[in-house]
C-alpha cells in the first residue's frame with residue numbers, strides 16, 4: 001500500500017521565504033489567488049512582484065496594490081522564487097525565451113501543474129530548485145477558502161533540489177498560500193500528470209461515450225428527447241450523486257437511492273468484467289500519457305488552437321462531437337425550452 005505523506009502548518013516554516021523576492025509570472029486564476037494569500041500570510045508587499053503582459057490581469061494586480069512589471073526578463077533577474085502561473089501551453093515559450101536567460105542560478109521555480117516539468121519542456125539549469133505546489137481547486141476557491149480560514153487540497157513535490165533546501169521552501173510556500181491548513185499531499189509531477197491526463201483521456205472520454213450510447217439505445221426504445229435529457233443530466237442528479245460520493249463515500253452514497261436502484265447498481269457493476277476496460281485504460285496510461293505520445297501530438301496542434309473557425313482542431317472536434325444523437329436532441333430541447341419562456 002502506498003500512503004502519501006500529508007503536511008500541515010506545523011511542518012512548514014515561513015522563515016525559509018521571509019526575506020526572498022517572490023515573482024508571480026501571471027495574475028490569472030491561480031496567480032491572483034496565490035499572490036494575495038501569500039501577502040495576507042505576512043510576506044511583505046514590497047517583496048512580491050507580479051510580472052504580466054499588458055492586459056486586464058495586469059490592471060487587476062495593480063488595482064490590488066501589487067507592483068507590476070511587464071518585462072518578464074527584468075522580473076526574472078530579481079526573483080528568488082518564481083511562480084510560473086500562466087497557461088501550461090504558453091509556459092515553454094515564455095519561460096525558455098524570456099525568463100530562463102536572466103533567471104538567477106539558485107532561484108526556486110514553482111509550478112502548479114506537472115505537465116511541463118514531467119515532459120521536460122522547460123529549459124531549467126541544474127542549479128535551480130524546482131518544486132510543484134498544485135492546488136486541486138480553482139483559483140477563486142483557493143482565495144475564498146483562505147479568507148474563511150480554511151485550507152484546500154493541494155499536491156506538493158520537490159523535483160530538483162539545487163539548493164538542498166527545496167523541500168523546506170516548497171512547504172513554506174504551501175503554508176503561505178494556505179495549502180497546509182487542511183493538509184498538503186506529497187506527490188510528484190509524474191503522479192500529477194499521470195492522474196490528470198489519464199482522467200482527461202481515459203476516464204472522462206469513456207463517461208462521455210457511455211452517455212452518448214445510452215442515449216441512443218433509450219431513444220431507439222421510444223423514449224423522448226425531453227425525458228432523456230432530464231433523466232440523464234439536465235436534472236443535475238449526476239452532479240448531486242458525485243457530491244454525495246465526496247461527502248459519504250463513493251459506494252456508500254448509494255444508500256440515498258431506492259432499494260430497486262441500490263440493488264440494480266450494485267449487482268450491475270459487479271456483473272461487469274473489468275478486464276477489457278482495464279486493458280484499455282492501461283494502454284492509455286502507458287502508451288499515450290506516460291510515454292509522452294500525447295504531449296508530442298498536442299505540441300503539433302498547439303499553434304493551430306489560436307485559429308478561428310474550422311482551422312482550429314478543437315473546433316473540428318466540437319463539430320464532430322455535436323453531430324451525435326444526444327447533442328442534437330439536447331439542442332432541440334434547449335431551443336424549445338428557451339422559446340417557451
Ligand code: NAI
Nearest residue numbers: 026027028029030057085086087090112113135137138139
Ligand atoms: P490563467 O488562464 O488564469 O492565466 C492567465 C494569466 O496568464 C494572465 O496573467 C495572463 O496575462 C497570462 N497569459 C495568458 N496568455 C499569455 C501569453 N501568451 N503570454 C504571457 N502571459 C500570458 O491560468 P491558470 O488557470 O491560473 O493556470 C496557471 C497554472 O496553474 C497552470 O499551470 C495550471 O495548470 C495550474 N492550475 C490551474 C488551476 C485552475 O483552477 N485554473 C488549478 C490548479 C492548477
